[in-house]
Amino acid sequence: AFLLLGATLRGEHLLPQSAPRDAWWAWVYLVVFGSVVAFTAYVWLLQAASISLVATYAYVNPVVAVFLGWLILSEPVTLSIWIGGAVVVAAVAIVVSSERRVSTAAA
Incomplete structure (x- = not known):
């Protein structure tokens, strides 16, 4: 607008x-x-879900967009993009696994 x-x-x-x-x-x-x-x-x-878990969507969206760009439009994926994507996925995995530990300990 x-x-x-x-x-x-x-x-x-x-x-x-x-x-x-x-x-x-x-x-x-x-x-x-x-x-x-x-x-x-x-x-x-x-x-x-918890807010910390929900907030990880903001980090995953660009990784999904790069993947779809590569898959659908044959966009090039450089080494730095692969490294960045791996860092994001690893960070989200850490958040998700720590959320599970916290919820298991609370129960």
Whole structure:
């Protein structure tokens, strides 16, 4: 909305009919799955799990995005990306395993 306001103030006009059909389908996908479904799952998870466990989604999302980019679009994955992904996955595994120990000790 902020970018649309800025563009309007500069005298630029949005022409929805000039956007290709694939762009509209991509937008619909992002609205439905990237916003509605993801937010619903996040709110449910907040009720079902601890906040420290739920917060790990923010670290896993980029790893999943890189994987999907490689799988679907054949994007290159460099050594530094592999190392970064491994660090993220290891850190999330540590958080998840420590959560299990804490919940087992509390029970």
